[in-house]
Amino acid sequence: MSRLLEIEQLSVDFHTPKGSINAIRDITLSINAGETVCLVGESGSGKTVTSKAIMRLIDHENGQITKGRLLLDGTDIVTLPEHELREFRGKKMAMVFQEPMSAFDPVFTIGHQIQETIIEHDKVSKREAKDRVIQLLKKVGIPDPEQRYRQYPGEMSGGMLQRAMIAMSLSCQPDLLIADEPTTALDVTIQAQILQLLQELQEEYGLSILLITHDLGIAAEIADRIVVMYAGEVVEEASADDLFALPGHPYTRGLLRSIPTLDSVRGSKLYSIKGSIPSLNSLPDGCRFQTRCPFATEHCKQEAPPLAEYGDRKIACWRSDELVRSDFWLNGSEVSVEPEPSNLSVVMSESKDTKALFTVHHLRKYYPLQGSGLVRGHKVIRAVDDVSFSINKHETFGLVGESGSGKSTLGRVLLQLERATQGTVTFDGQDLTKLKGTALRSVRQHMQTIFQDPYGSFDPRWKIGDSIAEPLKVHQKLKGADLHSRIHELLELVGLDPAWSERYPHEFSGGQRQRIGIARAIALNPKFILADEAVSALDVSVQAQIINLLQELQGKLGLTYMFIAHGLQAVRHISDRIGVMYLGKLVEIAPSESLFLQPAHPYTQALIKSVPQISRGREERSYHLQGEIPSPSSPPSGCRFHTRCPFVTSRCREEEPQLRQLASGHLAACHFPL
Amino acid sequence: MREEAVSSKTLWRTRKTVSPPAIRQKGKFTVSSLFLYGAALLILFTLTCAVVPGWIAPYSPTEMLTDRILQPPSAAHLFGTDYFGRDIFSVVVHGSRDSLFIGFASVLVGGLIGGSIGALSGYAGGWIDTLIMRLNDILMTIPGILLALAIASALGPSLFNIVLAVAVSSIPGYARVMRAQVMSITSRTFVKAAASIGASPIQIFWKHVLPNSLSPLLVMGAIGIGTSILTGSGLSFLGLGVLREVPDWGTLLSQGRGYLTVAWWICTFPGLAITAFVLSVNIIGDRLRDHLDPKNLTQR
Amino acid sequence: GSQTTQGTESVKSQGAAQGNSRQGGELTFALATSPDTLDPHRSGLAVSVRVIRTIYDSLVVQLPDNTIKPWLAKEWTISEDGLDYTFELREDVVFQDGTPFNAEAVKYNFDRILDPATKAANAAALLQPYESSEAIDEYTVKIHLSTPSRAFLGNLSQALLGIVSPAAAEKYGDQLGQNPVGTGPFKFVKWDENASIQVERNPDYKWAPELVSNQAAPYLDGIDFKIVPEEATRIGSVQSNQVLAAETVPPQNILTLQNDPNYQLLQTNTVGLPYTLFFNLDHEPWNELKARQAVQLAVDVDTIVKTLYLGTYDRAWSALSPGIFGYDATLEDSISPDIDKANQLLDELGWTQGSDGVREKDGKKLQLHYVDGTPNREKRNDIAVMIQQQLKQIGVEVEVEITKDIRTVVYTNGDYDLYGNSQVNSDPNALYSFYHSYDPNTQASLSRLSVPQVDEWLEQGRVEKDDAKREQLYKQVQQYIIDQAIILPIYVFPYTVAASKTVQGIQFDSLGYPLFNDVSLQK
Amino acid sequence: MAWKITQRLLTSVMVIFGSLVLVFSILYVLPGDPTDNMVDPSIATPEMIANLREQLGVDQPFHIQFARYFGNILQGDFGNSLINSDPVLPKILENFPATLALTAASSLISIIVGILLGVLSAIHRNGIIDFIARLIGLFGISMPTFWSGILLILIFSITLGWFPAMGSEGWETLVLPAIALGTVGAGYIVRMVRNSMLDVINEQFMVTLRSKGLRERRIMYFHALRNALIPAVTMIGMLIGEMLAGTVVIETVFSRQGIGRIIADAIMAKDLPVVQGVILFSAIIYVLVNLLVDISYTFIDPRVRRSA
């Protein structure tokens, strides 16, 4: 295999108001023709910078390549003048971005934007270009390409846009495709479709792909080789098989172990790397991972390890040779970095009583469709449509489903943050839908929320101590020393230094902020906590820390959770029972294990199969859920899933299935459960 | 209608795309930073003039050296003398007090009233919002200067009336900005977080919404100081200026404008004073805007 | 407000006889403000009169020597009791709409002014004490007054009592002001609001008054009055030759234009009451002579006028302006500033210097409420500012109020200590409304003077037929007013026109309004 | 869409009516009346003034005057000026073209100069060009218009003689006032365009465009500018209002015909029917322009089109 791209000792600096920062240092990696290389690493490790450096796009962001070479097909891109560089961009190498919605210019049609690229590089007529665009759109699996050609980005769904983006990147048959987290913003079902598309295209065109992801599952599924980055440096490079079989760097090992798999022991403590990625302007001496590494020695603290070759893999660690050989490397839990390993959760699962805390009856939440003036009220979005279920005391109820299926809405209505259109919500024997004003506010102390975006959920002008104090002041009228000690107690409980209560939210990392969010949520000793995508925005290693924390707190405080997430592994790991939502309906409710082992609803099955997994071979994932979730303003008749269901019958189209008990505690709304 | 879905996506995105928070390159010592400091100094100087004019002005602003009228700028009279024989520099220095008063007081009054109704409107929503916004629309359709003109011409020229006129005409602008900001803050997660904790709407408003909504109003107010001075001088031009012992810049400018061909310095210096001050205020306001921009706040 | 004018004498440089007059051409003339209406009976603004004068003629004309001469009326007789005026009218006059001018037309005009529906403004005041009229025959009209008035003929010469075409007035009604028809030397063409008013030569014109030399139709084809309110722009448009002439030249520009060989500066003092500051005699402490005298001695009018008007305006000395019948020239130079004396007078009244330099008495500060009603017209606000400074020297605190609502503040509420006013008038009887005592139930005069002796002089002056006696009466009034320091006369307003040297023959009537009958343009 | 526009129009009518009531009330409640400028109280007797007021109807109580004006307006009769009985509607219509020309010309200058400088400024962010462009813009909004107007006259009419100092006939008379007024708008637009350009430049899709190998010029002037113009269009809508207001001063300085001068005079003379007429007219224009802006929005921005 020939080398397509060779990166040698690449360093990039950014000029910022606070001075120059070195974003990546001495990156060396290469991609062969037809190969798929994955770049993985935590957020902020420099993956995107690397990819933009390859395209020399950082020139436009005050960035500068300070060192190194970038050879594409033998040409050094680093020294190319801008006008020659343009010949490469789009033509020889192309890029697909994470957020397709914002990667397109919103005021031009999709077709125009793809066509523009073709005309720029291949000097063909408009007609010809248009034909090619339509072909490309067809190729990437967009139905009605002629019509889509004329559509604006805002008129298409995320999945469709990502396909269009891929079509655009392929428009001039590049040799190298760089995809920066191409599926992160998409639902698992769509993600699976896109990944498959990429693989097909690669085979067809013999593309080389540099895929950037923070999801090791994806890497496992599609990469030939994997490059692991940490804090601006490459720490390990190996073939996918080797890497998953035997990670060579403590960081890689940590990442791999942090991921809850679909077969991890539910409720057990997850492994997690302690701490979080250091910021670029306060990097530690020596090995950059040293502060978080359980195996760090004095040597590591003083001298940075070079990226050394071990056969056909490269590792930047002084001790990897010795470590990989040790017993605990692959299965040792004795080195878990969490100070006090506990098995509380196991205890808890025994003692769970089945008294319902929340009972929901025929709950509906309709939003009026705006902008239709005269016909207002006629058309509605059925965000939650006739949902009944209950949540037992001390249990964790997981909620999964594609985006737009109504999970968050259900959560909000449950807590009466929004009023239900219809139906009742009983909390501890009290009908919440009848409460108002002060009465409602005072029940609020028993139900708290952890938000997805920990940063946004704090008033940026408040010290975090004050934010945590807010509920205490509102409900318990705590003051002075009492308040103070309670805040400290809470911070300690979530594993933060109590002295930090004087800091502002922006001074914390994402994981720390989420801990603060949790501290605030548990301040009043609530009975119930709604965690809506509470860990989705976090890196896997941090995600594991938070999940552990949540479980630990549940044990200590006897909490009940509703846990909404689209990461199925995490939901499975933490939940006792799981509800699956589709288009405003609960289509299946089951205990965690049985849901994953024997999904009864085809939709559930499809979701589970879409999850990329490390432990599963590539070929296994043969079946994808096709198409996208329909609009909740005009849901399909009968079974709402029938448009995408592989087992659809005419009955499904006409008759709406009700939630039925299949086994004890296992309910599904399907005429023909699996 | 897809807002909710989109916003949860956007949150997801804000983490993932390391969109470098609007990096504004700042060299060690650029021309624009020179001007920023210049502007700050000028404002400081003007404030000093307004507070202790006697320290700066070489002459009394009311002293009429009738044997030295219409003298061009010289060492003795930096800005020359006017048709009364007053030292223009001294008049400008002393006149800063009233000018600044017009600027600050009308911003204060207009901003306070406009800000309050905007906040009420944005926070209360519903029919209150509709009502206030319609009223605001009504004010908007009447160009500010006409409103000011009507009020000033009806009430007669006095410093207070000018302030009132300018303030009233600026209300709709403040109200609109405040309303939009309050609405956007109200939709932020931390406000929902406070609500979910059980804080009452009034508590939420005072503790979260208001403090976070003030910065655009501040920026607008900073810039509004300049605009008010300009509107005030426009009123002087239309013959509704105030007559005080020491004229404010606008009055000075508008009264000296007839001398432009024979004694250019009379209206040039107060004109420059207005322009330079408004310019400085705008430069500072712009910078303030960059700093307090809610976008910069969220993504810091 | 009030208007200024009255030509003392027609300007010498513009010799009445124009040997080289050329026919034709259009004069562009920049006016300082927009006329309100061209209906003379409704107009309230001096600026309108400049245009109105070109379109309408009056029954009589007043010459600079204050004699009344025929115009549309050939001759007239006054009854012994002074109540009936019988006018013999010219028979060859036609209105610009072709209708004949006759006794009925005169009667119609005066009755129209009295009719409230006309909404006549100042004209109605000027016409007083008119009661009725009758057309004796086609060209003889008899006018009956309710009381005798020596000022009546002079008033009749004013443009506001110009004769409008009855046919047009009937036809246009309210809107005569937009469609003016008179008998004047120029015919109305069009009025672009706020931009220009155009009039054209009335070819049939042949009844010009003695005031002008060209008795026939004017030489000009027409006049385009441009409305240019902004001083700098107005002067600029003359200097950039966009217009040939512009009125009301500010003092600072008078000096420069006088020295410019390309331009000429025409100037005539207006006649009537000069710009005068009236004390409110009803207000403490200004009801005391010494207090007023102190102010009179402390205000350095010379400096004010010289400084502000750069020597282009004359200082006023009396309640009347020079050139009017009965003006007392002996008052000139009768007062000179004397701060010590002024201080002494105030001391005598018991006003003592306070710590802040302001005098006090019984815990009250010595304040003077100075009201002005114009946005610095003719630099009147600047006068206030200077007086404010000058009075500081004697410990009087002047508080200046500029208000548009003069009628309420000054006339109805009398809320002033010092208020400035001027009036264009053709007869010293103008003093009557300012200094005659008033019926407590009606509106007070500006001075609020109530002295039987003065009343008597003024009443007598109205009817006295002997000019010498009459003159004496008014001189007594003037002397009394100045001796008693009832007023502070400030300046006499000169009407000024800056014109290109190519413009010849601009004349001014007795009130200072420009006349264009003799104007011609040199190539 | 049609319903939306109708709805908008209905609210607009309410809003316009509201502004009439407001102006009417302000002028009514505050002291003074039109006779102040019509008669000289030192000549005329109080009875004469009272007569005049009665004739003009300004002695009537609020509700009667109110009912009369609005009754007439509803019948399409804008009434006559109190000062000189000029019918209001023809008066406005006669004066409006000059104002329209001035507003249009200065808006054009604002838009062209503003966008040009704004874009340059954003592209050369923090460079010397940015600095100069911003400074020009700032000067535009920092100078009192009457002052800059007089300066223009001094330089370009009196000294250089290039353009007439006054008047409203011919395009030459339009140049200086349009510049004086246009610089203000340009100042605002520069700022607006620069800010929105910077926002756009920070957008993700700019990276995409570069990654496609497009020319920088195309990226900036074709893609970025078009996006940046969307917020600028709203600005332009509001600008028309500003420009209309600005004519009040500028028309006086340059002695132009126009409704700006009419209303200034009318307000000061308390000539209510004229004031009402002009306010009604300018409110209608303001509302129309903004309606147009909203509609044009749906054409410029596909996102708005969809939600409409």
Ligand SMILES: Nc1ncnc2c1ncn2[C@@H]1O[C@H](COP(=O)(O)OP(=O)(O)OP(=O)(O)O)[C@@H](O)[C@H]1O
């Ligand atoms: N234009 C820039 N100016 C300054 N710093 C930057 C810039 N772009 C990126 N960085 C910094 O470089 C570091 C690496 O960023 P990068 O976007 O490559 O991370 P990443 O690995 O892609 O993370 P993520 O998973 O969040 O996308 C981060 O600390 C980021 O703040």
Ligand SMILES: Nc1ncnc2c1ncn2[C@@H]1O[C@H](COP(=O)(O)OP(=O)(O)OP(=O)(O)O)[C@@H](O)[C@H]1O
């Ligand atoms: N306030 C609202 N007004 C109108 N429509 C809304 C509102 N909130 C949610 N919706 C709509 O209701 C549907 C369900 O939204 P919801 O946010 O509950 O979905 P979700 O399952 O949480 O999706 P995600 O995974 O993207 O968070 C979506 O179609 C959304 O557009």
Ligand SMILES: [Mg+2]
């Ligand atoms: Mg990234």
Ligand SMILES: [Mg+2]
């Ligand atoms: Mg959600």
